[in-house]
Amino acid sequence: MVSREQKATWAAEQMTLAKMRIEDDCLDWSCGKNGGFPGLSRVGGVDVSFFADGTYAIAAVVVLSFPSLNVLYERSAAFRLSVPYVPGFLAMREVPALSKMFQDVPAHVMPQVVLVDGNGAFHPRGCGAATHLGISIDLPTIGVAKDVQQVGDVNSSTARRLAKTLHQSGDWGPLCTVAALLRTKGSRCLVVSPGHRVCLRTAVTLTSQLCQKALPEPIRxxxxxxxxAVRSWYAGVEFDYLVAPRLSHLEHMLQITAKNSQSDDSPVVNVQSRRGRQVAKWVIKEKSKTEVPCEESCSLRHSELETSESTWTSLLFGWICVCFTR
Known part of the structure; x- marks a missing residue:
């Protein structure tokens, strides 16, 4: 169960990150008027699959060449789920592990854009998983969702009406200013929304180009x-294990926000752990509540994907930072 206070904290964090989203194309490639993409040679895709116990999951990152869509890089790693799934907060569950995976992608195959199985700016607070991940790794991202969530006046009924006007594969129409409905192979329609450093037109045009089947090839x-990887693990194959991705992601996001706020007049809070190590700064947009220090402990057996009772209570201050106690 996730408390009401926890959801409020996550919501405030999403609204803060939404303000950091770059809405226009900020790319080292371009979307040509004739449908080409000069300068684009590498596209990435991410996905998370779960074990039956609901405690562990596998995060996968794939980089494909463009336009040939051959696999240039792939990696799968296991991680322990630190938070349950809550509608509207998918990023809190999956992005920490995915963000950590990108730290190990070699520079020569680093993707120039990443497609995420989830929403981007089309989100009740403007910060779906694609936006959250894009800000975290500082790469252009595109959200591609299979279902339409309720955002403002847009819902599944809106999508069904629009879908009736889309007859051929590649046809698309705007759901709102930050989302479009794209028809792919067969009868499937996808919701495409810009995540970070890309506009809606570029996002939907590239996604359409990448849909050889019902889903964009990088995500597929x-x-x-x-x-x-999940099936292989049950067969006895061992995988890399990501240690405490939620904690390292939290510290990373604090650093990003502090850097982004250097020109901001808002007050800045310095946070230190009980070990005396300075962790990061966070900009407080409103009056904060009581700051609560953190304690860290972890004992892990990587090869067996088992953990002893590991407690992470990190950087609870104001309405911004929360980690879960396991």
């Missing part, structure tokens, strides 16, 4: 590998 390839 990542999904295949994450699912296969």
């Amino acid at each position: 390839q990542a999904d295949l590998r994450s699912r296969q």
Whole structure:
């Protein structure tokens, strides 16, 4: 169960990150008027698959060449789920592990854009998983969702009416200013929204180009590998294990926000752990509540994907930072 206070904290964090989203194309490639993409040679996709116990999951990152869509890089790693799934807060569950995976992608195959199985700016607070991940790794991201969530006046009924006007694969129409409905192979329609450093037109045009089947190829390839990794683990194959991705992601996001706020007049809070190590700064947009210090402990057996009772209570201050106690 997730408390009402926890949801409020997450919501405030999402609204803070939404303000950091770059809405226009900020790319080292371009979306041509004739449908080409000069300068684009690498596209990435991510996906997460879960074990039956609901405690562990596999995160997969795939990088494909463009336009040939050959696999240039792939990696799958296991991690322990630190928070349950809560509608509207998918990023809190999956992004920490995915963000950590990108730290190990070699520079020569680093993708120039990443497609995420989830929403971007099309989100009740403007910060879906694609936006959250894009800000975290500082790469252009595109959210591609299979279902339409309620955002303002847009809902599944809105999408069904629009879908009736889309007859051929590649046809698309705007759901709102930050989302479009795209028809792909067969009868499937996808919700495409810009995540970070990309505009809606570029996002939907590229996604359409990448849909050889019902899903964009980068996401499809990542999904295949994450699912296969789960099956392989049950067969006895060992995988890399990501240690405490939620904690390291939290520290990373604090640093990003502090850097982004250097020109801001808002007050800045310095936070230190009980070990005396300075962690990061966070900009407080409103009056904060009582700051609560943190304690860290972890004991892990990587090869067996088991943990002893590991407690992470990190950086609870104001309405911004929360980690869960396991």
